[in-house]
Amino acid sequence: MSDITIRAENLSKRYNIATAKYRHDTLCEQLADSLKSVFLRKGRSHLAERTFWALKDVSFEVRQGEIVGIIGQNGAGKSTLLKVISQITVPTNGRAEIFGRVGSLLEVGTGFHPELTGRENIYLNGAIIGMKKEEIRRRFSAIVGFAEVGEFLDVPVKRYSSGMYVRLGFAVAAHLEPEILLVDEVLSVGDAAFQKKCLDKIGDAAREGRTVLLISHNMTAVNSLCKRVLWVNGGRIVEDGPAAQIVTRYLATSVKGMDLSEEVWDDVNEAPGNDMVRLHRVRLRRQDGCLSDPLTMQTPFQVEVEYWNLVANAHLHTTLHLYTAEGIIAFTTCNLNDRPLAAGLYRNVCFFPGDLLNSGPHRFVVLVVKDASSVIYSHESRVSFDIFDVRERQGVWYGKEPGVVQPVLEWKTEYLGGEGS
């Protein structure tokens, strides 16, 4: 068992949210209000501010060399937790003990001055994040190499592209080498190659026995980098355990709130459609019937379309156009139906196998086609679904793969003889 590096006991942080009416933004207003309360004897009760607990009784321990992911919705208290641990803000209650030098990376390039050159900013930023002058001098060439700013080293950073700016900022931070590294969502900046570099560096830190606390919304990265995850919600730690397990549970709850999985119209006269066809239901379901679990890239699911056919002996097909978040049609698919349909309610089910779609949000358009040629009704469904990528990957690339689909195809390798070279 290795040593404890962070021990937090009942950490709580209360914020006062003064409503606009009572807020004193200027000294004059404050004085006026104080005078009023003295003379009118109203006391300060009407000034009572609403309070809210950004953190409430958070307790946990982290041992040396652990990489702990912190996940949760926006506003759950993740950043507040890191700010308390990194001493930026003082807790209202509770206590935390830190064993070792802390480096916090809540932002890339903190304290960069636009007028100063890259070289000058390396020294300035290094000093601000807690490096000694001697340390910066020693690692200077390594930092410059990592940042890939080359001939721009002596140019003011205000002339840098945003990519160069971020690279330089991370390069300095990456060479801080603290015993405990606190990282907040820096993985969301920069291009793909840069993100990979950042993540590799975090992986290295852990191999060297450093402790890392990492806030991220990139579940693939969390799953691959962290063994353990703290799930924060409403200022409390709701789950603390193995990464894969907690991430899956977290995604399940976040999906429920966000996605619509069914549209139903019960009244045939009110339902969308026309005098030939009216929709009854559009529904998305996992094929294993598990309702609460999130859709991952591996999950087979099905889309069901139910409609009333109002014209006897119509030749109807159902077509789905599947859209990605970027508005690109990933593909279209239709049922091949030759028989004429009697009037009545029908259900068409389309089965999507796992290992087909890429990750990300999706939606679709339902088309009803007559005689395999004319679209008689088109419905832009409000049913939407997010497909998550939770594959565990080793030190390669944690971001989204390019492409609208991500099918798993069969490959083979054949030896064709020869010695090579």
Next chain:
Amino acid sequence: MDLAAENTRKPSVVIQPRKGLFQLDLTSVWQYREMLYFLVWRDVIVRYKQTALGAAWVIVQPLITMLIFTLIFGNFAKIPSDGIPYPVFAFSALLPWSYFSQALAKSSSSVVNSSNLVTKIYFPRLLIPLAASVSPVVDLFFSFLVLLVLMAWFNIAPTWGLLALPLFLGLAIMTALAVGLWTSALNVRYRDVGNIILFLSQVWMYASPVAYPVSMVPVKWRLLYSLNPMVGVIEGFRWALLGKESPDYMLMAVSSSVVLALLAGGIVYFKRMEQTFADVI
């Protein structure tokens, strides 16, 4: 055995709500002295990088003020200058005064202007007003060179009193910091402090012996007058630079005590307020 080892291990940092009013933890300022150095270095570089005239600008400003003072107070109003040529008399006071007004303006807005640092990184917040109070010393140095030229022009030789100048420079920095600690912390909460400072610094100059000598102040008001901390600083500078008869010790003592009291109170107040900086800023 593991357990025993763990119990004896001392945490390098304990995070908890600060309780005592006087838990000041000033040693951390010393630990972060390199960062202080870099903050001052940044301020100085940026100041001289952005201006076309560079150092010249620093000299021109007090020179013009001195010329105006000479014209209005020296020639028109015929204000006495203790037997020293009026331009030198005025400039020797403008030296600490320009420094003070500049340092005060900078340190008052320093914490607010550093909000990107305050909300993203830990370091002793005292470094921010401290750096802002120290960096204008570079400007002071350039004006000092101008004063030497001016003194040579009027045939005034420096005296041994010059050796005491660092002492009064220290007092000037302490005064700027003492006031800056209060105003910078107040400014985080109330943004109109910035406007007040502009006004205050104008009034303050006329309440200080910049354009006129202390000897013009009626004796019965002297004690009240010396409560102004800049009185001690300016009198000290004049004495050290021009070597006129030694300053009124009573006045210097009162003035310096006010500086010390302001500084001590400022540190306590700043440390109390700094806990909420990241939340309020």
